[in-house]
Amino acid sequence: MPTDPIITQTLFDESATKNLLLELAQQIGQTVPPAAHLVLVGIRRRGDSIAESIGEHLRGIRGTLAIGSLDITLYRDDFGQIDSLPRVGTTVIESSIDGAHVVVVDDVLYTGRTIRAALNELADFGRATKIELCVLIDRGGRQLPIQPDYAGHFAEVAPGQEISVRVPTIDGAWGVDLVDRSAALAGSSEVGEE
Amino acid sequence: MTDNGEGLRLGKDLVGLKDLSREQILGILDTAEPFKEISERPIKKVPILRGQTIVNLFMEPSTRTRISFEFAEKRLSADTVNISSSGSSVQKGESLVDTARNLEAMRIHMVVVRHGSSGAARFLADRIPSNVINAGDGQHAHPTQALLDLLTIRDRFGDIEGRRVCIVGDIQHSRVARSNIWGLLKCGAEVAVCGPKTLIPAGIEDLGVQVFGRVEEGIEWCDVLYVLRLQLERMQGGYVPSLREYNRVFGISSSRLQQAASDMIVLHPGPINRGVEIDSAVANGPRSVILPQVTNGVAVRMAVLYLLAGGQPEFAESAKGEDK
Numbered sequence: 404m405p406t407d408p409i410i411t412q413t414l415f416d417e418s419a420t421k422n423l424l425l426e427l428a429q430q431i432g433q434t435v436p437p438a439a440h441l442v443l444v445g446i447r448r449r450g451d452s453i454a455e456s457i458g459e460h461l462r463g464i465r466g467t468l469a470i471g472s473l474d475i476t477l478y479r480d481d482f483g484q485i486d487s488l489p490r491v492g493t494t495v496i497e498s499s500i501d502g503a504h505v506v507v508v509d510d511v512l513y514t515g516r517t518i519r520a521a522l523n524e525l526a527d528f529g530r531a532t533k534i535e536l537c538v539l540i541d542r543g544g545r546q547l548p549i550q551p552d553y554a555g556h557f558a559e560v561a562p563g564q565e566i567s568v569r570v571p572t573i574d575g576a577w578g579v580d581l582v583d584r585s586a587a588l589a590g591s592s593e594v595g596e597e
Numbered sequence: 598m599t600d601n602g603e604g605l606r607l608g609k610d611l612v613g614l615k616d617l618s619r620e621q622i623l624g625i626l627d628t629a630e631p632f633k634e635i636s637e638r639p640i641k642k643v644p645i646l647r648g649q650t651i652v653n654l655f656m657e658p659s660t661r662t663r664i665s666f667e668f669a670e671k672r673l674s675a676d677t678v679n680i681s682s683s684g685s686s687v688q689k690g691e692s693l694v695d696t697a698r699n700l701e702a703m704r705i706h707m708v709v710v711r712h713g714s715s716g717a718a719r720f721l722a723d724r725i726p727s728n729v730i731n732a733g734d735g736q737h738a739h740p741t742q743a744l745l746d747l748l749t750i751r752d753r754f755g756d757i758e759g760r761r762v763c764i765v766g767d768i769q770h771s772r773v774a775r776s777n778i779w780g781l782l783k784c785g786a787e788v789a790v791c792g793p794k795t796l797i798p799a800g801i802e803d804l805g806v807q808v809f810g811r812v813e814e815g816i817e818w819c820d821v822l823y824v825l826r827l828q829l830e831r832m833q834g835g836y837v838p839s840l841r842e843y844n845r846v847f848g849i850s851s852s853r854l855q856q857a858a859s860d861m862i863v864l865h866p867g868p869i870n871r872g873v874e875i876d877s878a879v880a881n882g883p884r885s886v887i888l889p890q891v892t893n894g895v896a897v898r899m900a901v902l903y904l905l906a907g908g909q910p911e912f913a914e915s916a917k918g919e920d921k
Binding site: 474476477478479482483488490491492493494495499523524527528529 | 605606627628630631632634635638639640642643644645673903904906907
């Protein structure tokens with residue numbers, strides 16, 4: 404067995420990731436009507452950092468916008484099926500989303516289940532005129548009929564591999580890695596320490 | 598275990614804070630923080646306990662605790678049923694365990710129990726597979742009350758460690774005092790009690806609790822003054838000569854609080870006997886956090902329900918065994 408079976412490959416370094424964020428902001432700025440009440444809602448714990456960054460760029464492109472963060476733990480569809488109880492985070496949505504043009508922001512789009520949960524949660528905060536989805540990386544593998552309106556990059560990723568997005572507030576710097584655990588999983592029957 | 602506190606486990610039941618570690622207690626308080634926000638939303642409901650059935654089995658009168666649990670359950674989307682001793686088969690002599698077993702036969706998930714006998718919650722928890730939450734049992738424990746008190750203290754001071762808390766009143770018969778003493782000591786607070794000698798349990802100093810004979814000493818010493826309700830039946834029991842006498846010696850009035858630290862706060866578990874253990878001016882005054890306590894009660898109970906519903910180690914372990 405190899406000593407380090409987890410292989411990490413950097414897909415985007417700090418400056419390349421920052422370019423993706425700028426491009427996403429430009430796309431949103433071109434698409435969302437100037438008169439719309441734009442609310443960016445980042446999904447914790449990394450989508451909120453991405454929403455903040457895109458929001459900063461957007462402030463230079465268009466006028467006002469609001470930024471919120473959403474914790475979807477209490478809307479998950481796998482409660483009672485997971486070994487470890489997830490920590491509940493705080494949801495902060497400063498302005499009402501009634502009549503707003505909401506862009507949900509997350510780091511990686513995979514099965515679509517997180518977005519399903521986020522849409523249900525948003526409905527409890529009001530009736531948005533429009534809700535769109537913006538992700539840094541779309542890795543395919545959808546289990547629900549959900550597609551992004553804005554995606555920084557599409558990466559075909561095999562099962563057993565995962566996309567790991569780094570954000571400054573949690574990981575110290577921006578970056579996107581491809582992590583391959585397939586060798587590690589094949590080499591042991593270990594399920595996880597929980 | 599990860600860096601953000603995932604994987605907090607409470608076990609099947611919440612019977613008393615004596616059974617919990619400091620980490621578990623602080624973990625419950627941390628979990629309660631995000632639940633506060635749900636009660637401020639336009640739609641005060643999240644779907645996490647959808648399909649779970651919770652029975653509130655209240656064999657003793659209660660307004661605040663029962664309503665608070667019911668709000669917590671409903672805001673988590675659980676289905677709830679309330680049973681009280683009057684109007685149920687308990688009046689016909691059905692035992693606690695028989696009542697609970699019959700409820701389980703109707704496929705429930707959790708029982709919130711309030712009972713007049715000390716130890717009733719543990720007794721029930723050991724006999725049924727559902728989660729049991731103690732909502733007050735005799736003179737033994739009232740853990741969710743103490744948790745909401747700890748949260749209220751932490752909200753105000755940022756930390757519980759090192760805070761001086763003086764509990765005034767009938768310590769002897771109070772499950773609220775007992776649960777608070779355990780919780781506060783585990784979280785690193787300094788605890789003192791004060792009340793008529795007849796109502797201070799012998800040997801309480803052995804727990805590391807100071808005893809003040811005069812309430813003025815406690816007021817000068819503490820950051821948090823915890824005023825207990827004087828249960829009126831204590832007077833008939835001969836523990837206190839009269840309510841007026843109690844108010845004169847131990848009642849918390851504005852003039853007594855002049856000696857207090859400027860940021861000292863006053864807690865009370867309710868219901869208040871105005872003019873007996875606490876004067877109206879204090880209960881309604883700027884030091885009082887009695888209503889924030891009530892608000893925090895819902896958040897703390899949501900956190901406990903969430904943690905117990907999601908973390909059933911016995912069941913989780915056995916389920917894992919089947920998978921392999």
